[in-house]
Amino acid sequence: MIVSEVNPVNQPASKTHSHHHHDHHDDAHSFVRAVEHASEERGLRLTPLRKEVLELVAAAGKPVKAYDLLDLLRERHGNAAPPTVYRALDFLLENGFIHKLESINAFVSCHHPAEAHQVPFLICDVCSSAQEVCDERVAELIEAQAKAFGFRPQAQTLEVHGICKNCRKDT
Template sequence: MTTAAHRHHHQHHDDAHGFVAAVEQASSERGLRLTPLRREVLELVAGAGKPVKAYDLLDRLREKHGNAAPPTVYRALDFLLENGFIHKLESINAYVSCHHPEEAHQVPFLICDTCHCAQEVCDERVAELIEAQAKAFGFRPQAQTLEVHGTCKNCREA
């Protein structure tokens, strides 16, 4: 049985600096190599404050490193995705930092179509329900992306 305490035991990182520090710690604990470039891409994603596209990241990298190329950014993003440090929002082809990079997980997102912010829904019951339904149909899921589009509270009140 999943309890509220179990669902919300993650430490959330709302500031970019705290998030990057948590990723550095998780990388160290897992024996992963967070290279300077991977760290820089991570900082850009975390500092964006909303979903950011790969080519926007590339433009930001080129401000400091004029010779940055798309494969460089995509390799860094792939590393960060594979290790659960960021999420890719497929419907808008953009990346966001993970609220709890200490462990891999699948979570749904609420995406505002007005301001383009994305809110990670930190409730394991949603993923467990989808997993249970898939199992009931004899389906073996390999990846799970649930993105709900609409209008956030701030945009509705504006």
């Protein structure tokens, strides 16, 4: 299992055994380059606005809300509108370049944007950090249980809330 903390430079917090190798990106710039490469390979159009939203998500260092992204875009361009940001986020989500954390309505960059996958997140309720747990056994277990019940999942988001190691030290 690999656990990667979403932090200012998107460095993995720790690494342990994994079934498959995942390419983790050391910084926001290399992450954006990886998304540009994946977009080219898939024939996707990463427009300047989509790229800028992606850069803002990657540079945030923690889950970021759509309206925070909108505020950042308005600082740069003055006239950004909510639909513009949401369309860019929808494109990035649909193509697996970012993840949406539904419980806190925020977005984080994906540590391995070149492959489709479902990952659980550990979300700190104190500092709002999020750790992406890269272990396909979790998704496989959920899929197997769904199949056993005759259920066909269409989307899977697993979010576990608690207090991270750093915040536990502070209390």
